[in-house]
Amino acid sequence: MFHLQSLELVHWDYCQRVALPLDASIITIAGPNGSGKTTLLDAMRTLLGLRCSAPRDYRTYARHAGAQTAWLRAVVDNRPQGRQTSSRPFARRLLYADQVTLACRIDKNGGDWQRRYCLLDGDVSIEQLRDTPEKDLGFMGVEAWGRVLGAAGLSPAIARVLSLEQGQTDRLCEFSPRELLRLVFDVFGDQQVLDAYDQAREHQQQLAREMVQAERELDHSRTQLSELQNRVASYKAWQLKLAERERLGTEVLPVLGWHGEREGLAKQARELRRQKTQHRTALAEQAAQNKRLLTLLHESTSAQADAERLRAERDEARTALDDATRHEAPLEQLGKREAELAALVDKGSNADELQAHLQQLQEQESGAQDERSTLQQRRRIAQDALKALEGQTLPPLPAEVQQFRKRLTAQGIGHRFVAEVVEVADEAWRAAIEGVLRGHRWVVLLDKDSDLAEAYDIGERERYRHYLVGPGEKPVRGEPGTLLAHVRFTAPVPRWLVQQLQQLRCVADPREGKRLGGTWITPQAYMHDGRGARSMWVEPRDHQFGAAAVHARRAAAERDLAQIDAQLAPVLDRLMALKRQINDTRRALEGHSAAEELARRSDEFAQAREALPAARQARIAAAQRWQRLDTESTRAHDRHRAFTDEHQRLEQQLKRSRSDTERAAQEWTARRRTHLDHARRSQAQRRQFPPRWTAAEALAALVESYTNDTQARLRLQAVEQELEQGTWEQDATVEERFRRMETTVREQALSLSDHQVKNAQAGTAVMNARESYIEVLRSTVRRYRKNIQELGALAGVEVAADLPLLENDDTVLAQAGLKVHFAFDGKGSIGLNDGEASGGQQVIKSLILLVGLLKDEESGSGGFVFIDEPFAHLDVRNIQLVGHFLRSTQAQYVLTTPITHNLEVFEPAEITLVTSKKPQGSRWAPPIAVAKRRGVPELAPMAA
The missing domain is CATH 1.20.1060 (Taq DNA Polymerase; Chain T, domain 4)
Structure with missing residues (x-):
């Protein structure tokens, strides 16, 4: 990676124009709080396309200057890092000078700010940049700028951990083993192998996406095919419905109508034959009834003669019974009179006994009169009920x-x-x-x-x-x-x-x-x-x-009257006897002698006693004869009435039968004539149909399908309703579209099969690329472990790294991690972020991990690092440890620190940039002081 040699700012925050030397390993920016230390770091970050310290960004600094344009320019080292010229950091941009100018131009574009970058060979001033046409400068955006710097060694992976903000000096210690391993490989990995693996995996993923897309398209096509199939089915069903409607209207209904009429005619013919047979049977039955009428007439005449004879004999017997009863009654009365007189004779002239006997008879008379009154009341009620029923068709209402x-x-x-x-x-x-x-x-x-x-x-x-x-x-x-x-x-x-x-x-x-x-x-x-x-x-x-209820009530009333009369007659007789006895008793009390009358009429009473048994026997015989004749007469009368009723019923039935027979014969003749007319029309209608329509097999099929013309008519109505109300496909081209879609689905299925084969081949390629990736990853981990162990030796720290478990499996690779352990001062091993290290040790661990990423294996250079206040919250000893480590590495560090009485923070710096606060009322900040150490400080071993 390249090193920074100088930095120039124009209209950046409150700096009008500042040029700063950076050609040293450790540059410390010192100043009070709010003097612009982080502002300088953010200028370098913006120049390198990095993110400013949160929450600031380049727009904030450009807006503070109040100018339309701001410039950031840096001169960086472009010397070769090996023997070959192509090892220069910017050789890919065809820049082969030992120095290269990096420039960032920030322009106000409307209400927003826009930054653009350019890269020039050699040390080019801002004035030269302003005078050079933009097309010759080759301005580029931040993304393209990131790719240029990435090719020069400032990869995105390094950029993520390069700029350490305030309080984040131990940031790398917070990485998980998986994140640290990914970061190491992103920095050190063979880009070609990584690209090959990524390309193979991307190719497989692309094929998988294409396969998924092909499956989706195939599913969509199949859905369309299914829809078209349904539409084809609907179209065919519509055609069938039309054909069925036409057949029903032209063939089925007329033929079934004719067939139904013919069946009706056949049924009528059978019915006519049955009626003719019934007519003959009825005539035979009428002849038999005529014979039966003659027999009934003879039997009725005979029964009438018997009934009249028996009625005459019954009347004679009744007369004899009445005579016998009249002859017996006086004799029986004389017997009762004799008994009454004898009872009085027994009592003699005892007045007390006669008086008691009279009182007893009067009580019996009173009871008999009450019983007579009750029975007479019941008789009046029954008579009233019977009278109320006279002339009524229904019983009376309550x-x-x-x-x-x-x-x-x-x-x-x-x-x-x-x-x-x-x-x-x-x-x-x-x-x-x-x-x-x-x-x-x-x-x-x-x-x-x-x-x-x-x-x-x-x-x-x-x-x-x-x-x-x-x-x-x-x-x-x-x-x-x-x-x-x-x-x-x-x-x-x-x-x-x-x-x-x-x-x-x-x-x-x-x-x-x-x-x-x-x-x-x-x-x-x-x-x-x-x-x-x-x-x-x-x-x-x-x-x-009903009317029968009236007859039932009348019969019940008559039965009640007869029963009451039967009960009333003995009561009246007993009452008359009691009255006679009372009169006799009263006469006895008045002096009348019962014995005298009994003696005077003794002969009369004796003759009555002798004649009474014969008279009673004669009455009983007469009564029995009358009862027998009355029963026989009633039976004969009932038999005559039964014969008469049967004769009348049969005569009426015969009249109705003859009338019905004559009417049926007339109706049969008319129906026969109508039947013949219908049969001729049916034959004429049959001749109008094609012979195949009226064939037996065709008729049987129609009957099996539709039963009759009514069902066929209902089916026709249903078909018409379905055609009218249903949703039918009527586009004749749907069948051709269905055939084309079938072809498309077959082609897509073949294409999907081809994609599946290619995806399997891509999987094999990914597996091979993964194997190469794993080998490079192992080599990278070993290289990084060597770097951090060497850096640890410089810092007096024992560093150990466990090689991760790497297998040819994406899941295992995704879970693999790099575990690093540190041992300070001969103490036990501690991990990355287990909470056992001190603040200075945390900073040293993080710097070891960071510089290990930046260290070049051939040149030993470690690139450059921005660290904002690395000594914050550290004691003197830890500041010395951190400073000693910084001097022991070959990386370039840009540090910040506030003004403090602890001079140990300035000990490792070769160049110290001192910032000052902007005076109140002044537009620009004071110039930045530069203090450069004479010579190079020698690295002395740290005391234990």
Whole structure:
């Protein structure tokens, strides 16, 4: 590396023009704080294209001068460092003089400052530079200037550690082993080998990038190919849809329509044949029914004669029974009278017993009268109920329901009750239907939704306990096996009512319901739901639904009347007997003798006792004969009525059958005529189709694909909708573009394969270049270790460096590091930055590492170093150690130090530049004093 010989500044900071000698090994810049020591160092740094001390830069110094242009000029040594002329630092720039001028021109360019550099052979003054045309000076930018100085030995790696700022004299000690190894190789490494390795690695990386780019392009092309493939598929699907639409419209629909019509005609023909067979069967059945009618007529006549004969015999038997009863009654009355008189005779003339007997009879009479009153009241109620049913088609409404109906009718609210719209379709299930719907009989079904609010108000006022609902839905026919199937509604009802009936399954008995499970009900109204089972039985007298409920109620009322009459007759007889006994007892109390009457009528009573058994036997025989004849007469009458009903039913059925047969024959003839016309049109339509369309195989395929013309029409609508609403590719060129893209993808795949082969070859080249790089790296580390060991010997420090582990692997190389150890004063070994060295030792370590980088193996020169205040915070002993080391090396040092009473800081300097502060009010700083040591100081060994 070259050395600095002189420095000249024009308009730099507060220096108007300064020329300073630097032709010495150690130059110390001394001055008070703020006198411009760092300013001089930053001038040298700017001249060499280095970064100024933070946070300053060259613009700050140029702006302080207040001029439009500032100049920095230095004369450097360009002597050969070996025997060959090409070893001169600036030989690559074809500069072969022993001195070379480095110049930096800083111009104000608008609001900013711009620096440019030039390099001239020999010692060229600033005036000569100003007078020389710019094109001859060859000004260059800072990047090109860095490359020029790098070729002269000031590489970027050295520049990173060359300029040590204040407090950074131990900067290199802070480097990690990996950073130190990288720095050493960047400085000492064979540039050709390093370039070859970098080029090989860059080539491989470039190939890898190209391969990645090729893969990306291939993926992109494949994506485009896939997209084009989808578009081709869409285009083909669109073409197929068009073809399908055309085929559906021109072939499928007409043929399937004709085929469906032909199938319909065939079905009609089969139906006509079946109807003809049914007609013949119906005629045969009518003939059989005619024979059955004659038989029924004969049997009905015979049954009528038997019924009339038995009725006459029954009437005769009834007359005989009445006669026997009339003959028996007086005899029985005489027997009772005799018993009553005998009872009075037993009591004799004892008035107390007669009075007690009278009171007992009166109590019995009172009880009998109460029983008669109760039975008569029940009879009046039954008669009223029976009377209320006269002329009625439906059972009457309860009083509260009638009252509520009056209120609704008065407000003009149309309505019905559920009881008025329910009909029992199967009387066998009436008990179940009556039981299930008993709680819903008086639910009000309003005709209009708009009447609900007003109806609610009326229901609230009347406290009506049943539901009021709006118009319901027309119920569907119940499924077989459900209770709904046995109910018929004459008006719409709420859905929940229909669902309740639909959910009830009809079973024959509870055992069957238990076996089936779920919700069920029996004909006897025994129901099971999710809560359990219970009876829903309703007495026939309480039935409500349909006209049959009126008959059931009437029959129940008649049965009640007959039962009450049967209970009332004995009560009346007992009451008459009690009254007679009471009269006799009263007469006895008045003096009437029962014994006298008993004696007087003894013959009469005796004859009655003798005649009563025969009379009773005659009455019993007459009653039995009458009962037998009455039963036979009833049976004969029922048989005659059954024959008559069957004859009438069969006669009506025969009339309807004949009417239906005649109408069916007329309709069959008309349908037959229409069928023949349609068949002729179908044949004519078939002749219009190509024969292959109506072939059996083609028809079978069409039916298998579309079933019928309706499905084909739906398919045509779907295809048209898909064509209209779908997104289809309609560009016919997409297929050609797809074929071209396929070719492109194949070519790109081949190119990628070629890149992969080249990348593998580049990997081999990188491995070979890495091996050469490792060999050079080992040689470089050995050279640097030799340099720092020699420098350590000069400084009296033992220096050791561990050779790093180097393998042909980028990961291992990236992790490799250079570990350096120092031993001061015979003490133990310490590392770079382990905290065990003193401040002076840290500075010496850093300087050893730094100068070791700058030391030339052939000339032993160490280049130059800028150190800002290296003696800061050091005691006298450490200052002596650092100064001794600086003198012992062959490097050029530019040091700064503040004015201090410790003269040891000036001991190693050959040239001392003394700066002064700019006086207040003065534009320029005072001149810089130069003190140059006479002769060269001799290096004496340091005392231990």
